[in-house]
Amino acid sequence: MKKIAIFAFNGDLMCFSHVLLNALDLHDKGHDVKLIIEGSATKLIADFQKPKTAFYELFNKCVSKGILDAVCMACAAKMKTLKICREKGYPLAEEMSGHPSMEKYIASAYEIITL
Secondary structure, eight states, X not given: OOEEEEEEOOOOHXXXXXXXXXXXXXXXXXXXXXXXXXXXXXXXXXXXTSTTSTTHHHHHHHXXXXXXXXXXXXXXXXXXXXXXXXXXXXXXXXXXXXXXXXXXXXXXXXXXXXX
């Protein structure tokens, strides 16, 4: 089993769908996967509250399986999704000047993938 932290920065829905697919695939194959949503990808959180949004189910599978490990607090505030994150109880991270730190994952022996 590998430990993998996927940092998703890209806010394009089609690109983000591959983040979700890979996170679920790795998790289902027994790996310890953490998904960290950063940058413009945080704007997609609003879209994933609507069942008709493409990949709605994939996102919610990641949440229900505990794969979603952090949403960047600073970026969610900038993209106007911080309130949704708080209401839904999504984990927020801000330990690095308002952003999630890769170092804490590296210190815990996670392989870092950025998309």
